[in-house]
Amino acid sequence: MKVYDYSRLSGSQISDLCRRNPVGDPDLLKICSRIFSAVEEKGDDAVREYTRRFDGAEIGESRVSRTEFESALGQVPSVRVEALRRAASNIRAFHAAQGLREGILEVEPGIACWREQRPIERVGLYVPGGTAVLPSTVLMLGVPAVLAGCTRVALCTPPRRDGSVTPEVLAAASIAGIQEVFRIGGAQAIAALCCGTSSVPRVDKILGPGSPVVQTAKLLAQQRGVAIDMVAGPSEVLVVADDTARPGFVAADLISQAEHGADSLAILVSPSLELIDGVKRELDLRLEDLPRRDLAAAALGSSFALRTPSLEEAMEFSNRYAPEHLILQLREPKRWAARVQSAGSVFLGPWSPEVAGDYASGTNHTLPTSGLARSFSGVSLDSFVKKITFQELSREGLRSLAPTLEVMAELEQLEGHRRAVEVRIESGEAGRTPAGD
Amino acid sequence: MKVYDYSRLSGSQISDLCRRNPVGDPDLLKICSRIFSAVEEKGDDAVREYTRRFDGAEIGESRVSRTEFESALGQVPSVRVEALRRAASNIRAFHAAQGLREGILEVEPGIACWREQRPIERVGLYVPGGTAVLPSTVLMLGVPAVLAGCTRVALCTPPRRDGSVTPEVLAAASIAGIQEVFRIGGAQAIAALCCGTSSVPRVDKILGPGSPVVQTAKLLAQQRGVAIDMVAGPSEVLVVADDTARPGFVAADLISQAEHGADSLAILVSPSLELIDGVKRELDLRLEDLPRRDLAAAALGSSFALRTPSLEEAMEFSNRYAPEHLILQLREPKRWAARVQSAGSVFLGPWSPEVAGDYASGTNHTLPTSGLARSFSGVSLDSFVKKITFQELSREGLRSLAPTLEVMAELEQLEGHRRAVEVRIESGEAGRTPAGD
Numbered sequence: 001m002k003v004y005d006y007s008r009l010s011g012s013q014i015s016d017l018c019r020r021n022p023v024g025d026p027d028l029l030k031i032c033s034r035i036f037s038a039v040e041e042k043g044d045d046a047v048r049e050y051t052r053r054f055d056g057a058e059i060g061e062s063r064v065s066r067t068e069f070e071s072a073l074g075q076v077p078s079v080r081v082e083a084l085r086r087a088a089s090n091i092r093a094f095h096a097a098q099g100l101r102e103g104i105l106e107v108e109p110g111i112a113c114w115r116e117q118r119p120i121e122r123v124g125l126y127v128p129g130g131t132a133v134l135p136s137t138v139l140m141l142g143v144p145a146v147l148a149g150c151t152r153v154a155l156c157t158p159p160r161r162d163g164s165v166t167p168e169v170l171a172a173a174s175i176a177g178i179q180e181v182f183r184i185g186g187a188q189a190i191a192a193l194c195c196g197t198s199s200v201p202r203v204d205k206i207l208g209p210g211s212p213v214v215q216t217a218k219l220l221a222q223q224r225g226v227a228i229d230m231v232a233g234p235s236e237v238l239v240v241a242d243d244t245a246r247p248g249f250v251a252a253d254l255i256s257q258a259e260h261g262a263d264s265l266a267i268l269v270s271p272s273l274e275l276i277d278g279v280k281r282e283l284d285l286r287l288e289d290l291p292r293r294d295l296a297a298a299a300l301g302s303s304f305a306l307r308t309p310s311l312e313e314a315m316e317f318s319n320r321y322a323p324e325h326l327i328l329q330l331r332e333p334k335r336w337a338a339r340v341q342s343a344g345s346v347f348l349g350p351w352s353p354e355v356a357g358d359y360a361s362g363t364n365h366t367l368p369t370s371g372l373a374r375s376f377s378g379v380s381l382d383s384f385v386k387k388i389t390f391q392e393l394s395r396e397g398l399r400s401l402a403p404t405l406e407v408m409a410e411l412e413q414l415e416g417h418r419r420a421v422e423v424r425i426e427s428g429e430a431g432r433t434p435a436g437d
Numbered sequence: 438m439k440v441y442d443y444s445r446l447s448g449s450q451i452s453d454l455c456r457r458n459p460v461g462d463p464d465l466l467k468i469c470s471r472i473f474s475a476v477e478e479k480g481d482d483a484v485r486e487y488t489r490r491f492d493g494a495e496i497g498e499s500r501v502s503r504t505e506f507e508s509a510l511g512q513v514p515s516v517r518v519e520a521l522r523r524a525a526s527n528i529r530a531f532h533a534a535q536g537l538r539e540g541i542l543e544v545e546p547g548i549a550c551w552r553e554q555r556p557i558e559r560v561g562l563y564v565p566g567g568t569a570v571l572p573s574t575v576l577m578l579g580v581p582a583v584l585a586g587c588t589r590v591a592l593c594t595p596p597r598r599d600g601s602v603t604p605e606v607l608a609a610a611s612i613a614g615i616q617e618v619f620r621i622g623g624a625q626a627i628a629a630l631c632c633g634t635s636s637v638p639r640v641d642k643i644l645g646p647g648s649p650v651v652q653t654a655k656l657l658a659q660q661r662g663v664a665i666d667m668v669a670g671p672s673e674v675l676v677v678a679d680d681t682a683r684p685g686f687v688a689a690d691l692i693s694q695a696e697h698g699a700d701s702l703a704i705l706v707s708p709s710l711e712l713i714d715g716v717k718r719e720l721d722l723r724l725e726d727l728p729r730r731d732l733a734a735a736a737l738g739s740s741f742a743l744r745t746p747s748l749e750e751a752m753e754f755s756n757r758y759a760p761e762h763l764i765l766q767l768r769e770p771k772r773w774a775a776r777v778q779s780a781g782s783v784f785l786g787p788w789s790p791e792v793a794g795d796y797a798s799g800t801n802h803t804l805p806t807s808g809l810a811r812s813f814s815g816v817s818l819d820s821f822v823k824k825i826t827f828q829e830l831s832r833e834g835l836r837s838l839a840p841t842l843e844v845m846a847e848l849e850q851l852e853g854h855r856r857a858v859e860v861r862i863e864s865g866e867a868g869r870t871p872a873g874d
Contacts, residue, residue: 133848345826356548
């Protein structure tokens with residue numbers, strides 16, 4: 001892990017440290033375009049063919065049957081089922097608190113405006129497979145989707161070699177309340193959700209993490225008018241620590257991020273060189289017998305530590321970096337949390353490891369990466385609903401606002417707009433009005 | 438205006454009626470890509486060159502100077518300034534009510550989770566020019582941006598032939614609290630906001646309506662990691678009316694939408710053939726002396742009326758169509774408003790013309806078109822902020838959650854995750870905890 005000294009870095013060197021790999025690789029776009037065309041043309045046949053080629057699996061029916069669901073549930077040890085249930089319950093509790101709770105605003109007398117929340121009807125959830133088994137992601141996407149009231153929730157996940165889906169993923173789906181699971185992954189899954197096939201429903205929005213191919217496919221879906229959560233890059237953590245932090249805790253947090261993959265980023269920012277040195281020692285010790293040591297070591301090799309003159313600059317850098325996960329191992333975490341401008345999710349103090357949020361504290365782990373936290377929020381109940389504005393004017397309300405409306409219509413030279421007001425103002429009889437006017 | 442009978446339409450005919458032009462035309466993508474490359478390479482020079490070519494204007498400095506701002510304000514009649522001020526005040530009031538107001542949730546004892554709202558720091562607003570003068574759009578984008586606390590708000594709008602910006606647009610910007618206005622439009626403006634030039638800041642998010650070229654450019658910006666509000670198509674209204682509706686009001690509303698452009702859509706859905714006939718007669722009458730008659734007539738020519746067996750089917754169709762604007766001219770508008778699933782903004786009863794929301798009731802007029810209301814919300818305060826999740830566990834909170842976290846880490850075969858919990862549980866001394874534990 002390289003150590004940089006903030007006060008010796010130029011502005012452009014700091015920018016370089018904040019730069020992550022861009023999205024939208026032209027080669028991947030070309031590959032995904034071909035897959036989309038094939039799925040659009042040949043539907044399920046194309047999906048099966050790509051699954052054979054990319055996952056090495058024969059899937060037959062892509063939809064997981066009721067029987068498979070039930071037998072999978074029987075295979076998962078109860079201690080795991082209990083853990084998934086508790087995680088789901090916490091995630092549900094936190095996301096349930098996110099509903100729209102605004103009242104009706106009487107902007108002026110007789111002019112009532114408000115917002116109401118409605119579920120997005122059909123959503124597609126993507127849960128990666130490959131080397132990882134990710135039932136936690138099933139919960140993070142599925143629990144809020146069901147909570148929001150989405151009527152069709154279609155979950156896609158790559159099959160194993162034998163064409164089956166990991167039982168834990170099915171157990172998590174079942175706990176989340178999801179009934180439709182498809183054993184398909186990669187760009188072909190995104191294309192199926194975007195275009196629809198005989199088995200897979202066309203959806204209005206696609207959410208979830210995944211490989212660069214999957215993310216590129218989401219970009220294409222977006223171009224075709226299907227909403228997406230965001231384009232996700234490699235996972236990241238940035239730890240801001242002072243001399244009260246325990247090097248062992250910080251090192252363990254950095255490793256828990258680094259073990260995700262060689263492209264993960266685990267950054268340490270601290271004004272204390274002693275802490276940085278301590279963490280480096282702990283990293284070496286803790287890497288030794290880690291099962292995913294090679295991945296974690298590679299990730300840490302391309303990550304860095306940054307020594308700043310004070311916590312002021314540490315927070316400044318963090319805001320510029322806009323990390324997916326931000327851990328504040330500080331004497332006064334709440335005070336510094338108020339200074340956070342851009343981050344996906346923030347973990348305060350020594351007893352809040354990122355792992356808590358990854359799994360079971362209740363916050364969502366589908367978060368903006370690659371600096372997108374500057375403009376994106378993580379997945380929340382908001383991601384599964386629309387907020388529709390409503391307005392109702394009484395006759396008096398409209399009469400009072402009419403001069404303003406007419407002046408603006410004239411100014412914009414939209415006479416038809418002006419007349420839609422005029423026809424009402426000039427209408428003789430009172431007519432029925434909501435306010436009984 | 439064609440009239441269809443819902444009960445005689447097949448499923449695929451109904452789908453056809455709901456279909457709008459897709460986004461992401463390949464030719465436009467190619468043109469915009471070229472413009473992006475040129476702006477990236479030559480910065481302001483490229484922007485000036487495109488402005489010369491596309492807008493026929495020599496702009497010199499793209500940023501509107503303080504002097505120009507002030508002299509523009511002097512040119513706008515005070516009745517217009519007053520109208521803009523009242524509109525801004527209502528928009529501000531309604532959007533101010535949209536802030537996040539969630540408390541801290543103690544998910545389990547010792548596990549506190551919450552969300553906080555932070556402004557997106559740098560935003561770019563696009564206000565179209567061309568044949569239209571749209572100070573209302575300046576308010577709809579600028580007021581919530583400033584309210585949210587965005588620190589840099591850069592507004593781009595095409596120059597007039599003489600290189601100046603319409604005084605009303607500058608007046609609206611000033612009322613909204615915007616200081617940076619650039620006299621540039623089209624894809625070159627979006628490219629400048631996306632890549633940054635010597636004059637125009639690189640922003641984190643770009644919002645606003647505009648031509649297909651501008652929307653395609655926004656797609657490209659999105660591919661480069663800049664957030665956008667949504668891709669906007671031609672404006673639309675769908676009116677659901679019963680036999681209590683006044684044909685003159687309905688016709689005036691349809692015309693106010695149709696006059697936006699020949700590609701606007703103005704749809705009438707009603708169980709009453711008498712009402713439909715009445716509206717058609719009123720349309721003919723009211724089109725006669727409309728200044729933008731040709732545009733409105735063209736738009737109405739490609740729009741339609743739909744007669745449904747009852748209001749049930751009318752609402753079903755509306756939800757499937759997912760209109761940008763939905764007007765409910767019904768005996769019981771509130772009752773039917775509860776049935777709305779997908780729409781940008783809804784107008785209830787006879788005294789709530791769309792024009793009220795276009796200008797000054799307080800709701801936003803930047804809304805999802807082309808059926809995107811199935812998955813997108815209109816612009817709101819939400820569009821200018823991130824919602825960051827925070828969590829703080831006490832030592833006891835973590836200890837209680839630890840078994841769940843460890844089981845899930847084992848299940849996902851992420852031993853480093855498990856150890857980030859274990860190191861804390863096994864740590865000897867109490868250490869500092871937020872809860873003083």
